[in-house]
Amino acid sequence: MSLNDIYEPIQDDLDKVERSLEAVADVDFPLLAKLLEYVLKNGGKRIRPSLTLLCGKFYRYDPTLFVPMATAVELLHTATLVHDDIVDNSAIRRGKPSVSLAWGENRALLLGDYLFSKAGSLAASTGNLRAIKVFSQALMVISGGELKQTDEIFDLKQARDHYYKWISAKTACLFSTAAEAGAILSQSPEHVIETVREYGYNFGMAFQIVDDVLDFVGEEAEVGKPVGSDLSEGIVTLPSILYAESHPGDNLIKRVIENKDTESVALAVEEIRNSTAIDECLAIASDFSSRACRAMEKLPDNSFRQALLDLAVYIIQRRK
Amino acid sequence: MSLNDIYEPIQDDLDKVERSLEAVADVDFPLLAKLLEYVLKNGGKRIRPSLTLLCGKFYRYDPTLFVPMATAVELLHTATLVHDDIVDNSAIRRGKPSVSLAWGENRALLLGDYLFSKAGSLAASTGNLRAIKVFSQALMVISGGELKQTDEIFDLKQARDHYYKWISAKTACLFSTAAEAGAILSQSPEHVIETVREYGYNFGMAFQIVDDVLDFVGEEAEVGKPVGSDLSEGIVTLPSILYAESHPGDNLIKRVIENKDTESVALAVEEIRNSTAIDECLAIASDFSSRACRAMEKLPDNSFRQALLDLAVYIIQRRK
Numbered sequence: 224m225s226l227n228d229i230y231e232p233i234q235d236d237l238d239k240v241e242r243s244l245e246a247v248a249d250v251d252f253p254l255l256a257k258l259l260e261y262v263l264k265n266g267g268k269r270i271r272p273s274l275t276l277l278c279g280k281f282y283r284y285d286p287t288l289f290v291p292m293a294t295a296v297e298l299l300h301t302a303t304l305v306h307d308d309i310v311d312n313s314a315i316r317r318g319k320p321s322v323s324l325a326w327g328e329n330r331a332l333l334l335g336d337y338l339f340s341k342a343g344s345l346a347a348s349t350g351n352l353r354a355i356k357v358f359s360q361a362l363m364v365i366s367g368g369e370l371k372q373t374d375e376i377f378d379l380k381q382a383r384d385h386y387y388k389w390i391s392a393k394t395a396c397l398f399s400t401a402a403e404a405g406a407i408l409s410q411s412p413e414h415v416i417e418t419v420r421e422y423g424y425n426f427g428m429a430f431q432i433v434d435d436v437l438d439f440v441g442e443e444a445e446v447g448k449p450v451g452s453d454l455s456e457g458i459v460t461l462p463s464i465l466y467a468e469s470h471p472g473d474n475l476i477k478r479v480i481e482n483k484d485t486e487s488v489a490l491a492v493e494e495i496r497n498s499t500a501i502d503e504c505l506a507i508a509s510d511f512s513s514r515a516c517r518a519m520e521k522l523p524d525n526s527f528r529q530a531l532l533d534l535a536v537y538i539i540q541r542r543k
Numbered sequence: 544m545s546l547n548d549i550y551e552p553i554q555d556d557l558d559k560v561e562r563s564l565e566a567v568a569d570v571d572f573p574l575l576a577k578l579l580e581y582v583l584k585n586g587g588k589r590i591r592p593s594l595t596l597l598c599g600k601f602y603r604y605d606p607t608l609f610v611p612m613a614t615a616v617e618l619l620h621t622a623t624l625v626h627d628d629i630v631d632n633s634a635i636r637r638g639k640p641s642v643s644l645a646w647g648e649n650r651a652l653l654l655g656d657y658l659f660s661k662a663g664s665l666a667a668s669t670g671n672l673r674a675i676k677v678f679s680q681a682l683m684v685i686s687g688g689e690l691k692q693t694d695e696i697f698d699l700k701q702a703r704d705h706y707y708k709w710i711s712a713k714t715a716c717l718f719s720t721a722a723e724a725g726a727i728l729s730q731s732p733e734h735v736i737e738t739v740r741e742y743g744y745n746f747g748m749a750f751q752i753v754d755d756v757l758d759f760v761g762e763e764a765e766v767g768k769p770v771g772s773d774l775s776e777g778i779v780t781l782p783s784i785l786y787a788e789s790h791p792g793d794n795l796i797k798r799v800i801e802n803k804d805t806e807s808v809a810l811a812v813e814e815i816r817n818s819t820a821i822d823e824c825l826a827i828a829s830d831f832s833s834r835a836c837r838a839m840e841k842l843p844d845n846s847f848r849q850a851l852l853d854l855a856v857y858i859i860q861r862r863k
Contacts (some may be wrong), residue, residue, distance in 0.1 A: 254690065354674070
């Protein structure tokens with residue numbers, strides 16, 4: 224099933240989100256306009272704003288609130304990508320040069336700040352205090368989690384636990400916020416808010432694990448960045464951890480982290496691609512995705528719930 | 544008059560802001576706690592939060608709203624300093640190594656993001672939608688203005704105009720937001736909100752011009768960074784602009800911007816210190832400060848108004 228098919232029940236509002244993102248880039252300052260267009264136009268799969276829209280469809284849905292909040296969610300996501308590319312020193316994002324490579328780190332930093340505040344401003348425009356609070360806390364979790372990650376030393380015994388905490392903060396938090404904001408804005412009862420948060424969290428965990436798998440086995444043209452990017456930047460994700468766990472005597476991963484030399488990285492990528500770690504990761508991702516779907520059983524069966532279920536399957540099967 | 548004397552009418556709540564900043568640093572993650580304490584403890588003159596508290600004193604003042612908002616204002620200010628030091632490559636801030644020098648740019652970037660979101664979260668906790676909106680827009684103006692500054696090419700004919708626009712975005716905006724948030728939270732009538740915004744804007748312009756003068760004539764031990772820091776980083780402020788305006792045939796400033804060599808910088812700093820540019824700058828700063836004070840004439844005469852007037856005089860006479 225394609226994303227377009229899945230998005231069908233919310234396509235009109237998703238188009239409005241796209242136009243709202245275009246409006247964000249329509250500023251009277253050429254450099255900023257160019258940078259905003261660069262990062263916002265045709266920039267992604269729009270999964271996070273879709274969660275906001277879909278999770279808002281079970282109770283009182285008002286597009287004048289949902290379109291700004293879904294736009295805010297996508298802006299916050301984009302801001303974190305722009306700053307991440309500085310932190311990780313990434314040259315490529317979505318198949319083109321990262322902002323920090325193309326315009327320099329300083330401009331990338333300031334663009335990220337601008338996107339954060341524009342996101343906050345749009346979230347505030349909904350006038351819903353609870354949604355605003357949930358939204359403003361998301362960035363705290365994300366940046367706090369990334370900061371923690373700069374402090375971690377690879378220790379095989381704790382690696383899996385660290386990884387889950389890390390992706391929970393860096394990825395799952397924004398998915399659960401996106402979903403939760405939708406339920407809050409539609410004045411859903413508490414158990415529904417809790418349900419979509421559970422969905423969003425598990426969805427986000429699955430999403431990130433698949434992302435980390437694609438970094439090893441994806442096609443560069445589809446993924447939009449070179450294979451093995453994470454390891455070459457010294458970032459240890461679940462495939463590397465599972466590989467290391469099943470090769471306790473082998474210090475390949477440790478060597479790669481310490482030396483980051485092209486040869487060791489290429490060797491490690493090849494070893495991991497051919498190991499059982501990839502399938503094990505996908506099984507774990509499927510498990511998170513199933514938990515997301517199970518949470519949805521508590522909601523009424525309609526086209527929006529179906530779209531959320533389909534999305535949870537889509538993200539496991541995706542190739543980019 | 545000392546800052547302590549001026550702060551007397553709001554000292555109790557200012558102490559609460561200080562404790563609230565300490566609480567922000569009290570997190571269960573040692574690296575983050577250490578970084579937060581480093582930038583928040585005894586970190587500054589607390590002028591911005593004081594504006595929020597003082598400007599809230601004319602109508603319904605509720606400490607449970609004002610302390611979080613004043614804390615949020617100080618956090619937003621601190622976040623912009625942390626990110627500025629990355630952008631400007633500044634080694635020293637308030638007499639000690641900048642976060643980016645001491646812990647690296649990546650951690651400084653993430654710390655700034657964390658501070659932004661914590662600020663947004665505290666502002667949201669006031670539950671006042673208008674104050675939240677004004678607050679969330681401030682960072683947009685600040686980061687947008689800084690981004691614009693990266694795009695400016697020194698042109699003497701436009702330099703003064705560019706400078707005013709730049710400091711209006713980078714400094715005056717947050718002072719006017721700090722003041723405005725106070726008036727909004729206390730449910731002041733519209734003309735009072737407008738009055739304190741006018742005060743805050745002019746106060747902020749005066750504040751920044753004096754800052755830029757102190758960069759030339761201040762004592763390193765008092766200012767907390769080496770004399771001539773701005774020029775050595777290629778940043779052209781009002782003293783340099785006025786000097787260049789009165790020496791149209793002399794390309795000293797242009798040479799400094801283009802070469803940034805230690806010798807030219809030292810020569811330029813010495814020339815500017817001994818020129819009339821310094822006194823002219825202080826006269827312009829005094830003029831902004833007077834405008835701030837004139838705006839205050841519209842408010843009732845009480846100890847809070849007096850503190851705001853005294854503060855506007857203090858910032859002109861300060862030596863750090």
